[in-house]
Amino acid sequence: xxxxxxxxxxxxxxxxxxxxxxxxxxxxxxxxxxxxxxxxxxxxxxxxxxxxxxxxxxxxxxxxxxxxxxxxxxxxxxxxxxxxxxxxxxxxxxxxxxxxxxxxxxxxxxxxxxxxxxxxxxxxxxxxxxxxxxxxxxxxxxxxxxxxxxxxxxxxxxxxxxxxxxxxxxxxxxxxxxxxxxxxxxxxxxxxxxxxxxxxxxxxxxxxxxxxxxxxxxxxxxxxxxxxxxxxxxxxxxxxxxxxxxxxxxxxxxxxxx
Numbered sequence: 001x002x003x004x005x006x007x008x009x010x011x012x013x014x015x016x017x018x019x020x021x022x023x024x025x026x027x028x029x030x031x032x033x034x035x036x037x038x039x040x041x042x043x044x045x046x047x048x049x050x051x052x053x054x055x056x057x058x059x060x061x062x063x064x065x066x067x068x069x070x071x072x073x074x075x076x077x078x079x080x081x082x083x084x085x086x087x088x089x090x091x092x093x094x095x096x097x098x099x100x101x102x103x104x105x106x107x108x109x110x111x112x113x114x115x116x117x118x119x120x121x122x123x124x125x126x127x128x129x130x131x132x133x134x135x136x137x138x139x140x141x142x143x144x145x146x147x148x149x150x151x152x153x154x155x156x157x158x159x160x161x162x163x164x165x166x167x168x169x170x171x172x173x174x175x176x177x178x179x180x181x182x183x184x185x186x187x188x189x190x191x192x193x194x195x196x197x198x199x200x201x202x203x204x205x206x207x208x209x210x211x212x213x214x215x216x217x218x219x220x221x222x223x224x225x226x227x228x229x230x231x232x233x234x235x236x237x238x239x240x241x242x243x244x245x246x247x248x249x250x251x252x253x254x255x256x257x258x
Contacts, residue, residue, distance in 0.1 A: 077195025119162025
């Protein structure tokens with residue numbers, strides 16, 4: 001989601017598998033072009049197109065669509081970086097590994113700088129949540145993490161938790177992912193340096209389960225340096241707009257939000 005006041009724009013075309021998985025390949029550039037506002041409008045149309053298309057794609061046939069996003073605060077040293085986003089796996093006893101294996105092949109072929117996994121690795125059925133069975137859903141994180149361990153990125157694979165993860169056993173899910181070399185961001189940010197310039201990747205803990213803290217997440221980030229925020233629910237965008245965040249990437253809607 002393009003954050004109001006960040007002077008950023010998303011000419012958003014999305015890369016989607018099906019309504020249970022979202023993948024996006026973003027090429028991020030630094031620019032101050034005059035057509036940025038028009039680009040934001042195109043981005044909204046692109047998001048709508050994904051929401052429609054993702055409901056009719058065959059679940060075993062991932063679809064790749066490119067995105068180019070322009071951020072005026074992005075240093076030249078970071079111009080052209082590639083970020084791939086994958087979200088909402090919802091691994092459970094009914095899960096088929098076929099689409100995610102195909103998706104991993106696609107993701108690895110893109111040779112991204114970063115891969116962002118934006119939550120809901122497991123599924124907590126509504127009736128189990130209210131009957132005290134939420135933690136049992138976390139038993140599926142180990143096979144899910146085994147699959148995601150195959151994801152490759154030049155600079156790092158990062159993850160945040162979704163509402164299903166937070167409602168289950170967030171500590172077990174965090175540890176399982178980190179055991180596979182995946183950096184889990186829970187209300188924290190980490191800097192990456194290139195050409196003497198820094199870019200921050202921040203991860204917000206889940207909003208619906210009331211575990212998010214934007215102040216804590218961004219407290220170490222200098223206001224002059226660019227930030228890409230991973231937040232599972234797109235609903236937090238209004239709150240994020242009051243912070244110096246350049247780009248928010250969200251899942252949850254099973255259609256994608258940039």
